Amino acid sequence: MLPLAPALPSAHIAKIGMIIVCGFLFTLFSTAIICITLRGLVSTITGKAPATLMIAPSKSSPPSNRLILTFGILTALSFTLATRAVQPAATAYALFATLLTFTVGQRFPAGVKMLLHPLVTCTAGTIGAVALLGYVTSTPFPAMLATYYTRSAVWGAGDILASLLGPAVVTFAFTMDRQRKLALARAAEVVFSTIFATLASLFGTAYVARLLKLPASTGLIVIPRTVTAPLAVAIADLLGANVGLAASVVALTGLLGANVAASLLSIFKVKDPVVRGLSVGASAHGLGTAAMSEEGGAFPFAALAMTLVGIFSTIFIAFPMTRALVLRAAVGVASKSVVQ
Structure with missing residues (x-):
């Protein structure tokens, strides 16, 4: 935002x-x-x-190719529907674009992530995705981005993600x-x-x-x-x-x-x-x-x-x-x- x-x-x-x-x-x-x-x-x-208690480091696997492909397909499908003025599809498109760009960033080599953290790729990718939808639908970029996180009764993709912050803290x-x-x-x-x-x-x-x-x-x-x-x-x-x-x-x-x-x-x-x-x-x-x-x-x-x-x-x-x-x-x- x-x-x-x-x-x-x-x-x-x-x-x-x-x-x-x-x-x-x-x-x-x-x-x-x-x-x-x-x-x-x-x-x-x-x-x-x-x-001094030594604990073995925790290791997590990067997102799988199948997961990234799934997010890619969902992003493309929701984008197609969003260009036809289907409002829920616009929210879904922004949400899947966020997840897609973050998981792609997680797949980068460690050396690359030192300079290009997944948070950076996610932010840049999501803004780019929102701007693309705004361009195709002739909606000004500020107006389109404002629908991402509304903090109102009408939820955008950011509101959905923000709703998970509470459980995350718990x-x-x-x-x-x-x-x-x-x-x-x-x-x-x-x-x-x-x-x-x-x-x-x-x-x-x-x-x-x-x-x-x-x-x-x-x-x-x-x-x-x-x-x-x-x-x-x-x-x-x-x-x-x-x-x-x-x-x-x-x-x-x-x-x-x-x-x-x-x-x-x-x-x-x-x-x-x-x-x-x-x-x-x-x-x-x-x-x-x-x-x-x-x-x-x-x-x-x-x-x-x-x-x-x-x-x-x-x-x-x-x-x-x-x-x-x-x-x-x-x-x-x-x-x-x-x-x-």
Whole structure:
């Protein structure tokens, strides 16, 4: 939905880019420092070395050719019907085009996906598919794209996908339950590092946005930058920020973390899998966590950090009193009406 978002001046885009990069680096390394410090304190108090539980990395198979072919056929059929003004077919076409372009992106070699993540191919492909249908049916592109995610009683393809975000968040509970032994083994680091990352990201990002003199409508979109997308959308709504712009900031943060987080930690000789996982999950949410799937010992902790930072951030913003504190840090007032 980014093409429908308000256009931003180049100076604001540069400041947002600075916040994304610098904020990511700060969260990544500050979380690592907190973890290492707590590890030392716990070891000193208990006289025991910290537990390091190595788990075999999880491996997932790429989408099959049959699945991609199926999505391709459904996309073509629904496109044909949509050109004949069959409205439900237009929604189906956009939905299948989204699924098709994402699964195709997942089939790319790992080296290609470092630069061309499936999220990028999905976004570009879906926008292209929507633009094609608009061209064939003589519908202006903005009007056609506006039907993708309506957030009204008449659902588009984006509304169908967004309806799955809630159940997706609920599944985090199963992930946390499966890893409860790992979390308990290093409970102090898990809890305190994620709480620190949450508060530092929310308030630090809000204050820096205000310090850089970003207007309220722009400054608020960067606040949920470390929160996984399903919860970041809810936080953006609560803050009164533009959902399309906020989601883009989240995606860029995740892409940055997925590509460089593990390498940066290795450069600075951060080897403990618990520290690596918590740092990446707290700073780069879902995309960064997915990139850690090859590190069996780090991956569960990245998933825990992603989950806990998302949950803590959502709870914190959901309460009016604490939300007002974040708004005050970002724009100097305690009401989101300034951006509406």
